[in-house]
Each structure stands twice: as C-alpha cells, then as structure tokens.
Amino acid sequence: MARSADRTLTRVRVVSRTPTARLARRATLRRSARLLGEFRFEQSDPDRFYGALAHDTALLIDDLYRDVTGQTLFGATVLDVGGGPGYYAKEFAELGAGYYAVEPDPTEMHAAGLPPAGAVRGSGMALPIRTDAVDVCFSSNVAEHVPRPWSMAAEMLRVTRPGGLMVLSYTVWLGPFGGHETGPWHYLGGERAARRYRRRHGREPKNRYGRSLFEVRAGDGLRWAAGAVGADLVAAFPRYHPRWAWPVVRVPGLREVATSNLVLVLAPTDARHR
Structure with missing residues (x-):
C-alpha cells in the first residue's frame, strides 16, 4: 500500500511552469556549502x-512570491x-x-533578546488568525517539533488568502539532520539517541524525541x-x-535520506470556499 502511494506521489501535478526560476538561479553549490x-x-x-538562516529564508520567500504572483513582497x-x-x-x-509571527513558547520568543514586535503567543495547530488574512504564511523548521504537523499545515493554508502563498519547510527525519543535536544516532531510534545524548552531556537535548521532536518524513508532506x-x-x-x-524529491526512498529539508509551496484557491 505504501509503495503504491509513493508511486502516486511521483506524479503529483505542479501547476506553475517556472515556480522557482529566481530561486533556481541562487540555488548554487556555493550557497549550499x-x-x-x-x-x-x-x-x-x-x-x-x-541570522544567516533568516536572511536566506527571506530571499527564498521573496523569490517564490515573485515567481508565482509576479509581485514583490x-x-x-x-x-x-x-x-x-x-x-x-x-x-x-x-x-x-508587514511581518507577524505566532510562537507558542514565551521563552523561545525572548531567547535572543530581540523585541517581539508583531508576535503573538499561540499554537500553530490552532492559529489565532482569521481565515484568508495574510498574503504569505510560512514556517521554517517547525513542523518536526509539533505532534500534529499536518494540522498546522492545514491552519497555515486556512489563513492564507487565495492568490497568496503558503511555504512549509521542515527537517526530514531520516535525513542527516533529522535527529538535530542527537544525530546521527537517531538512525538507531529517537529515544535511544536522546538517552545517549543525556549520558554523554549530562542533560536532556533541547530537542527531545517524543516531546519536542517527532518523526516527519518527506513522503508525509x-x-x-x-x-x-x-x-x-x-x-x-x-x-x-x-x-x-x-x-531527488521525486524518488521514493532516496528522498527520505537525501532530502535534509523539504520545502512545500502551495497556492490557495477559491475552491476552499465552495
């Protein structure tokens, strides 16, 4: 059954002829390194x-928004x-x-000592935002930290207006960074990797398997x-x-180990309201 589903996924229709033309020009080996x-x-x-990740993410979102809508941010x-x-x-x-953020953890919100202007405390799985409220809704490296990532994805889609863009980027569990600081031992099991980290460092990992780190695969997304x-x-x-x-994203099996972080880009349509 799973194998059949994977074959179906290789034929998922992508609607834009050049959805990542700008990003593709920047997606060089030098950037990756x-x-x-x-x-x-x-x-x-x-x-x-x-800081480096935020800069690259903003450029990525801007590239995608320009390609899909023909407009700047x-x-x-x-x-x-x-x-x-x-x-x-x-x-x-x-x-x-105009930037706004939803963050469930107040400690994380203030971790860098930056003013949390435009930020509200709330769950990504039940966003405190009205339907069709934003032009772009994105999430970077968060889905693997929530127990119901696809509930969060559905909420992101809900708050994005038709004609806008939703961008979900997450760390794939079987990729090289899937275990975060407990890797590469997560390949032997998430709980085992967490226990090893505790023994080695004398403290729990920040990203604790089963509590704040979950197995999310490329095929799931x-x-x-x-x-x-x-x-x-x-x-x-x-x-x-x-x-x-x-x-590599098109190849079942290979994408799970070769895709360290998967980006899903969706464009909401009016069909949601019919």
Missing part, C-alpha cells in the same frame, strides 16, 4: 546560525508560524513586508500536499541542495 557551514554554529553561536502581509526569537522580522522588514483541498502544489524541493540535486 555556505549554509552547511553555518549549521556548525547552531548550538555554539545561535545568533550567527539563525513590498506591502505584503507575512505570517511566520513558529517565529521563535525574532530573527526573521528584520529580514522581511528590509523587503518592505507530499501526501498531505497532494490531498490538500483548495490549493495547488506549486513546488516541492530540497531546501539546502543545489538546483541540480532537486530531482
């Missing part, structure tokens, strides 16, 4: 790591689900967008996107890979 280098600082220098309303300590606010402000009501799947690609490596 630069981002990979920043991952070393996630624990030791989070300002450096998350200037004046657009952007909602960040799981906005964390506010690294993204500055980047989107520089693009002229593609299945959800293929069945999303009232939205077209515009693109699905591995976020940190150079353009020539994007086709």
Whole structure:
C-alpha cells in the first residue's frame, strides 16, 4: 500500500511552469556549502546560525512570491508560524513586508533578546488568525517539533488568502539532520539517541524525541500536499541542495535520506470556499 502511494506521489501535478526560476538561479553549490557551514554554529553561536538562516529564508520567500504572483513582497502581509526569537522580522522588514509571527513558547520568543514586535503567543495547530488574512504564511523548521504537523499545515493554508502563498519547510527525519543535536544516532531510534545524548552531556537535548521532536518524513508532506483541498502544489524541493540535486524529491526512498529539508509551496484557491 505504501509503495503504491509513493508511486502516486511521483506524479503529483505542479501547476506553475517556472515556480522557482529566481530561486533556481541562487540555488548554487556555493550557497549550499555556505549554509552547511553555518549549521556548525547552531548550538555554539545561535545568533550567527539563525541570522544567516533568516536572511536566506527571506530571499527564498521573496523569490517564490515573485515567481508565482509576479509581485514583490513590498506591502505584503507575512505570517511566520513558529517565529521563535525574532530573527526573521528584520529580514522581511528590509523587503518592505508587514511581518507577524505566532510562537507558542514565551521563552523561545525572548531567547535572543530581540523585541517581539508583531508576535503573538499561540499554537500553530490552532492559529489565532482569521481565515484568508495574510498574503504569505510560512514556517521554517517547525513542523518536526509539533505532534500534529499536518494540522498546522492545514491552519497555515486556512489563513492564507487565495492568490497568496503558503511555504512549509521542515527537517526530514531520516535525513542527516533529522535527529538535530542527537544525530546521527537517531538512525538507531529517537529515544535511544536522546538517552545517549543525556549520558554523554549530562542533560536532556533541547530537542527531545517524543516531546519536542517527532518523526516527519518527506513522503508525509507530499501526501498531505497532494490531498490538500483548495490549493495547488506549486513546488516541492530540497531546501539546502543545489538546483541540480532537486530531482531527488521525486524518488521514493532516496528522498527520505537525501532530502535534509523539504520545502512545500502551495497556492490557495477559491475552491476552499465552495
């Protein structure tokens, strides 16, 4: 049954002829190497790591929005689900967008000492935002940290207006970064990896398997996107890979280990309200 479903996913229709043309020009091996280098600082220098990631994410969203809508982000309303300590606010402000964030954890919201302007406390699985309220709704590396990621994805789709864009980017469990700081031992089991981390470091990992870190696979996201009501799947690609490596997403099995982070781009339509 699962094998049959995977074959179906390889034929998911992508509606835009050039949905990632701008991003594709930037998706070079040099960019991939630069981002990979920043991952070393996630624990030791989070300002450096998350600052670089926020800058790249804002450019990624801007590229996609221009390709799909033909407009810039200037004046657009952007909602960040799981906005964390506010690294993204500055980047989107520089693009002229109105940036807002929903973050469930007040400790995380204030972790970097940045003013949480435009941020509200709330759950991504029940967004405190009205339907069709924003032009862009995105989430970066959050879905693997919530117990019901596809409830969150459905909420993101709900609050995005028709003609807008929803972008969900998440870490794939069987990819090299799936276990976060407990990797690569997560390949032997998430609970086992968490116990090993505790023994080695004398404390629980920040991302605790079964509590704040869950197994989310590439196929899970593609299945959800293929069945999303009232939205077209515009693109699905591995976020940190150079353009020539994007086709790995089309290969069942391989995509689970070769896609470190999957990006799903959906365009809501009026069909949701019929």
